[in-house]
Amino acid sequence: MLISLQLDSEIPLYEQLRNQIVIGIATGELAAQEKLPTVRQLAEDLGINTMTVNKAYSLLKQEGYIVIDRRHGAKVSPRIQDSQGPSPQLEEQLQLIIAQATIQGMDQSRFQTLCTQIFSKMTYRPTHI
Amino acid sequence: MLISLQLDSEIPLYEQLRNQIVIGIATGELAAQEKLPTVRQLAEDLGINTMTVNKAYSLLKQEGYIVIDRRHGAKVSPRIQDSQGPSPQLEEQLQLIIAQATIQGMDQSRFQTLCTQIFSKMTYRPTHI
Amino acid sequence: MLISLQLDSEIPLYEQLRNQIVIGIATGELAAQEKLPTVRQLAEDLGINTMTVNKAYSLLKQEGYIVIDRRHGAKVSPRIQDSQGPSPQLEEQLQLIIAQATIQGMDQSRFQTLCTQIFSKMTYRPTHI
Amino acid sequence: MLISLQLDSEIPLYEQLRNQIVIGIATGELAAQEKLPTVRQLAEDLGINTMTVNKAYSLLKQEGYIVIDRRHGAKVSPRIQDSQGPSPQLEEQLQLIIAQATIQGMDQSRFQTLCTQIFSKMTYRPTHI
């Protein structure tokens, strides 16, 4: 999986890293149970500090996207809890995006098409026990 | 229009303010050409520093959402440039949201329903010259 | 409020710090809304790194014990959400403590007396809205 | 006796193991003098390294909960020394738990009820010589 960081972005490095891994999980580039690179390895590959990678991994762990065990490092969570409805945060973010899209002159039909395109790349399917 | 800021949020105050005004424009709560409160007035109402409001207004101006003139203060832009396609930033943000929604177990149909609900509140229509 | 860290403890410094602040809130040594020392100040006072204090504050914030705003630093949360019942974690920890106490030969009556003593120092009362 | 380890827990495996054995002793699931599984056996059953089980057993031995001899392996101690009063560590841990319970909105009466419930499962009685 390819990760590219923008050093001059407003978004902190650890957050960019977190975002790209979340997308990687959703698209299936990172399969469930797949082992992530070690903190050290990824830091070296990306040319950033281990602490920064550490922070990204800690965040992902806290959010339930990955599990970390001291034996084998970090892995994509086997099963991520599916919530009943949309989280309020997600809804708020989506509202802002749609507001901006609307003002930019994008109508609902074009927006839906865009969503469909993006969805078609998401191969993650929640595992129900 | 009601604006509520979360002082303990991760999102900077000026950005929260900017976001709510953008949403206000999209929903029509703030009509095109409508006059915004003065920096001083809004700062006082919200109990925050004028510099913070100033920063939000500057950002909105730079993004084309509002126009500012010395005589009449800030107003919602009469017409906001409609771009040809989705801005890459918007697409990136949307991809992240959809990734998270997917992992949370939300399928495309539920997502589309949510979008439709949000769109139904957006009354902004771009003015074509 | 007095904070003393054991540099040779198994418990990480940031966690010791977190624990003592939690106890300070419960005993009332730190009142609701009370301002905590700045990250820098506390780090200097304790002779530890700012990052370590930062981590403790972040944890406390995440747990809802304090709020941090960029304007005035960290403050004890005005009102901490009271949950319906005991969290499973708390119950698990308590079970372990009681197991150890039992094996050490402490009977229930002595344990309850000890609890009563400790409770008598806790002046925190949750604010209900 | 059933032991379940959480591989992704913050608590080290050897400590989880130690804790569950302590609880087992207190509840009577592990009787005084009862033979524990061999290090090798338990490691295999739990799917963890023998070193990890070894570390847990060493800790339990050091704390006086079990005795180990080369011929018969590990056994629950026939009699665990009862100390005069609560160990300072236990008191500290209890104080932290009570602080957290208080802030969560749990009052003393509910806490005592919870303690009583937990105590009712503890069947360990120290043997006095």
Add this chain to the structure above:
DNA sequence: GTGGTCTAGACCACA
């Protein structure tokens, strides 16, 4: 002036 982020480098516990 405040917390947030990041670095380079180190040591340690866990497994």
Add this chain to the structure above:
DNA sequence: GTGGTCTAGACCACA
């Protein structure tokens, strides 16, 4: 070999 913790020091965004 792995992540976790900690330091000294720096720069930056926010207010």
